[in-house]
Amino acid sequence: MLNRILAMRDAGILGINARNRDFVMKHNPRSGYPLVDDKLQSKKLAQQAGIAVPELYAAIHTNHELQNIPAIIHQFPSCVIKPAHGSGGNGILVLTGKRKNRFTKANGLTLDEADVEFHASNILSGVFSLGSVPDTAMIEYRVQQDPVFEAICYQGVPDIRVLVYRGIPAMAMLRLPTRNSDGKANLHQGAIGVGIDIAGGKTTHAVQQNRQIDEHPDLGIELGGIEVPGWRTLLKLAAGCYELTGLGYLGVD
Structure with missing residues (x-):
């Protein structure tokens, strides 16, 4: 095990402990943490800086406000409901539309109003939040993907993470939803991580649950060599988040 760790270090692979010690703790003042731990606060900061973010339809702060959810999701049946202080992708409910009086998820399963209210109630109770503290349920516009990613x-919907070191984009990856991840672009839940060449914006190597792969396991499509649209714009947006937060080591999704 020790030889493996040393070999990884010599190859330039940064372990999570070294990352936390030498980058996160060293370059990120704790005073800046609340700016990024609270998604509502992060959204407000981004909007003030002119950065595009999904529209916020509603924020549910109390159990009394749960009664407003049926009206909101009937008005916006394609939406995302998530905790303001969630982590690891937990607690995110994606609704893709409405079929009669039921709401569809990305996997085709349907929920009724009570199911959605119950999920939001769990968010308020802190089931998905950092430290299990009471939370806020955010109801947002569901982002639509670029046609390049449909196949x-x-x-x-996929997402892109850019690691920004002291204001400079250093690394990036594309996260792709799978059957295992229930249609979510969350690596912990089985999504695919695909490296992106930071200079050119093309995908390189892919990994799913610690295993290198060449094709999407559910779709059979090659994952390397795909050009990410608007790459230069994405890099500028990510770099701008350094000035926004003052955090020297930052992951921008």
């Missing part, structure tokens, strides 16, 4: 996404 390589399973029942969901």
